[in-house]
Amino acid sequence: MYVKVNRRQVLLAGGAMGTAALLAACSGGTNSDVDSAARPGGGGRPRKGGTLRVGALGRAGAVTRDPHGTQANESDYLIIALVHDTLTAPGGGTSNTAPRLATRWEPSADLRTWRFTLAEGALFHDGTPVTADDVVWSLRRLRNTPAGASRLPGIKAANITADGPRTVVLVSDYPNAELPLLTRLSTFVLKKDTPDSALAKAPGTGPFRLDWFRSGNARLVRNEKWHGGEVLLDAIEVKLFESPQAMANALLAGQIDLASNAGAVAARTAERRKDIQIVRRPDDMAMPIVMRAASGPFADPRVREALRLCVDREAMVRQVLSGYGTVGNDIMGTGDPAYAKDLPRRTRDLARAKSLLKEADFDTAKTYRLMTTEDVPGLAESATLFATQAREAGVKVEVVKQESASFYADTWLKGDLYTTYWGTNDSVLFFASKTMGSESSQNEAGWKDAAFDAAYRRAIGTKDAAARAKALREVQRIQHESSGYLLWGVAEGIDLAAAPVRGLPELPGYGRVQLERAWLAR
Numbered sequence: 001m002y003v004k005v006n007r008r009q010v011l012l013a014g015g016a017m018g019t020a021a022l023l024a025a026c027s028g029g030t031n032s033d034v035d036s037a038a039r040p041g042g043g044g045r046p047r048k049g050g051t052l053r054v055g056a057l058g059r060a061g062a063v064t065r066d067p068h069g070t071q072a073n074e075s076d077y078l079i080i081a082l083v084h085d086t087l088t089a090p091g092g093g094t095s096n097t098a099p100r101l102a103t104r105w106e107p108s109a110d111l112r113t114w115r116f117t118l119a120e121g122a123l124f125h126d127g128t129p130v131t132a133d134d135v136v137w138s139l140r141r142l143r144n145t146p147a148g149a150s151r152l153p154g155i156k157a158a159n160i161t162a163d164g165p166r167t168v169v170l171v172s173d174y175p176n177a178e179l180p181l182l183t184r185l186s187t188f189v190l191k192k193d194t195p196d197s198a199l200a201k202a203p204g205t206g207p208f209r210l211d212w213f214r215s216g217n218a219r220l221v222r223n224e225k226w227h228g229g230e231v232l233l234d235a236i237e238v239k240l241f242e243s244p245q246a247m248a249n250a251l252l253a254g255q256i257d258l259a260s261n262a263g264a265v266a267a268r269t270a271e272r273r274k275d276i277q278i279v280r281r282p283d284d285m286a287m288p289i290v291m292r293a294a295s296g297p298f299a300d301p302r303v304r305e306a307l308r309l310c311v312d313r314e315a316m317v318r319q320v321l322s323g324y325g326t327v328g329n330d331i332m333g334t335g336d337p338a339y340a341k342d343l344p345r346r347t348r349d350l351a352r353a354k355s356l357l358k359e360a361d362f363d364t365a366k367t368y369r370l371m372t373t374e375d376v377p378g379l380a381e382s383a384t385l386f387a388t389q390a391r392e393a394g395v396k397v398e399v400v401k402q403e404s405a406s407f408y409a410d411t412w413l414k415g416d417l418y419t420t421y422w423g424t425n426d427s428v429l430f431f432a433s434k435t436m437g438s439e440s441s442q443n444e445a446g447w448k449d450a451a452f453d454a455a456y457r458r459a460i461g462t463k464d465a466a467a468r469a470k471a472l473r474e475v476q477r478i479q480h481e482s483s484g485y486l487l488w489g490v491a492e493g494i495d496l497a498a499a500p501v502r503g504l505p506e507l508p509g510y511g512r513v514q515l516e517r518a519w520l521a522r
Helices: 002-012 019-026 032-036 074-083 132-143 179-183 196-201 244-252 264-270 301-310 313-320 350-359 379-391 404-411 428-436 450-460 465-482 509-513
Strands: 051-057 088-090 097-099 102-107 113-118 160-162 167-171 208-214 217-222 235-241 276-286 289-291 325-327 367-372 396-401 417-419 489-498
Touching (some): 051 074, 074 217, 088 509, 102 179, 132 160, 235 244, 264 489, 289 301, 313 379, 313 489, 428 450, 450 465, 489 509
Parallel strands (some): 051 235
Antiparallel strands (some): 208 217, 289 417, 325 489
16 A cells, blocks of 8 residues: 555645635634544543553554655655644644744735744754744755656745744745645755755654654654644654554554544454444545546546446445445535535436447447556455446446556546546545546546646636635536546544543644644543
């Protein structure tokens, strides 16, 4: 799974922000949406103290300590995110971007220049005050990494500057109402001029300080002077696990308190255990089927519509995700506050599917290969069930499983029919830009639509709320009608926790690492 997690993390760091987030940020920003998302574990008065033992997935051979490197291990990202603050963070409720090291951000009239105000009194763990110069140095370092262009798209290193001790200025190459969300996932702040040789022990600004690190495992202790408020836990111990099953078994045996991103299979195992909580984080991972629109047997939009109508989406969610998910409607970014819930919901219609295939003169005598991987639990199973359902419309599909390396070298961005997956599924315009725009280097289906591109440009280039909302809906309407995606469902993120654990985040994707509000009722 780690090759793909690597890709998701890099691309999602360059995501997009919904209208509500833009408006909230310009009025000063708030942590209330994040705090309201930290509910699991029942009630009770928060208590200070205790050590939370967290299991996270990874491979010992893929450990990295560089906050601006590519964290293939979820365990590495968790440790780094608790020690080093990003400029902003994933939000919840009405906003998908929340304050972190920056407490406020506002754009210029043309949406090209954004000014971020840093938290007053923010300190590094060694007591040194955080300055805009530290943030500028960190963001320039990030931008100059091999993946920097995708993490901070449209922002040149030279256009990241300081304006006084607490203001960071980012200038985009184009009007970008989405720019603050670019700063959520990878913009970890280090002290200016930190040498590469000192990265492993570099002081951060986050809610926890590094106590020790050994072979991918770590102990973090509370930062008593964190700018974001009181941290209740004394410490967090992170233990690396190479499989979800091993991690879930450790939780069931009482060896850890929290199994992060354990998945639906582990949740089924824990369903009858009264001493285990199942924390469900909605809109966590989209697992669409990609139909190549640029050429090949699925280039005709009638064929793509027919395949969408072949699918029994409720059965897919029930069988592939064990019910831990929601039905999709062929629009990426289901967790976006601006998601168009009013568009017609597709349901299975085999008669219409057969009619469309006949109109398009689709060759039903041939067998079509659906390429997939086992990178994510349920991905290959979704391909198999889709093949079974498509056969009922007269479409013969052969499922071919590939190893990750072969898949990304030979199939991704090239294949006629394949599965893909994306986490932190909370921004419609992220996908519009990164995976569907005519000029996108990650256009998975090779789909191009001039009206779609124009609607995207209107959505990203205007501050007017009404005009922006109209453009956002148009982006989704066009995608729904003709894109190369068949999004049958979206998986929930599943964490398993011991009964005393409280205050866990219910945010999708990498929002799950925000453990500073967690506490123990024991």
